[in-house]
Amino acid sequence: MRPSSFEYHKAADIEDAVRLLAEFGDEGRPIAGGQSLVPMMNLRLARPSHLVDINALALNDIEFDGQVMRIGALVRHERYASDPRVAKHFPAFMDAVHWIGHPTIRRNGSIGGSLSHADPTAELPAAAILYDASIVVRSVKGERRIAAVDFFESAYVTSLEPGELVVAVEFPLPPPGSTGSFMEIGERRGDFATASVGTALEFDGETITKAAIVCCGADLVAIRAPGIESFLVGKPLKAPQAEEAGKMFAAEVEPSSDHVASADYKRALIGELTRRAIETACARALESK
């Protein structure tokens, strides 16, 4: 199929973009890489009357200021591979990026687009929830920050108001030496995830002091696992009881069956991915010691 008619506007800068988006309200959508929006338009699942092209905006930087990693909304997925600071501070984020689509999609898709699209199994929304990131959004009214956990409301639904544009994402820097990993299972390489689990762990000596777990495939948004996170605190890196954690989490989640996998199968996958993610993160921490 082909998209329905729309008017095309090329924004010169952020002020221009938010002014246009304010003017069009519900009828306007920003476009960056188009890797999520254009499929929706071609299938007529999205029919914006106005497209505001934001590719000329100065939102292409990855900045570290000692407190946060701030990623401009137009940073393309393949960029992280050439910035060693990302893998150093956010290993689970880096793992997650490798699971995004295909090389052509990673070269063109942007973080602002992925977050705004809010696919329930997308990797970057999961990474944002795992690392307690804040989404920075702009409109003609000014700027506000939305915690990732509040940003994603349901499948393809965010708390963005009409006229608001994602301009950056801020990831608080974990303490030095923190570890993590992200695992995914999909039907095919590059396809949507059936389930994925990510973990970020902080430790003192060889004991876990803080844990975060995120999971896609269990609900309409990526979910955290507070029960499993507190279970992991105090466990040794050498024997984190990852299998037990996976079993506990699998018993707790309530995925729904779909055309790809039954609920039971997804539950089993989530349990196993949880085990693998924790073990991989712990092994990485021990390796770097």
Place this chain on the structure above:
Amino acid sequence: MTDITLEVNGTEKSLAVEPRRLLADVLRHEFGLSGVHIGCAHGACGCCTVHIDGVPKLSCLTFAVQCEGKAIATVESVGGPNAEHALQQAFKSEHGLQCGYCTPGFVMALIPFVNAMAAQKRMPDDDEIREAMSGNICRCTGYHGIVAAVRKAIGDQLAGEGN
């Protein structure tokens, strides 16, 4: 309608297009470039891959109005009428195609990969090759012939440099 000027395979042309028109359709209908194949029209199959300013991009996920002032290259710009590019020749000798519908997309997605490996003087393993072509679907070959073609194209370039 919006007036745009596109540079396609080295030739500039000005035309008026509706903003909703996909680059893939404009290349096929307004430029007569039937090597741009449209498989799924939603970014899943890779058939419509072209280069925009040298970078592979899905022309079914790109609006022609977004390409004002950009240099677009399609498979017609590669290897001349007899498809003499090393990768095209390797597709032929290694049975990297059967019906040929997906082939232009594979060629355009893989040329930068082949060039990058040759520049690094490195033969990638099969997993890397399969990752590089993971955005393209082929329903005929089972992919083994395509992997072999990529290896041959890189090998030929590496051997050529050694001479």
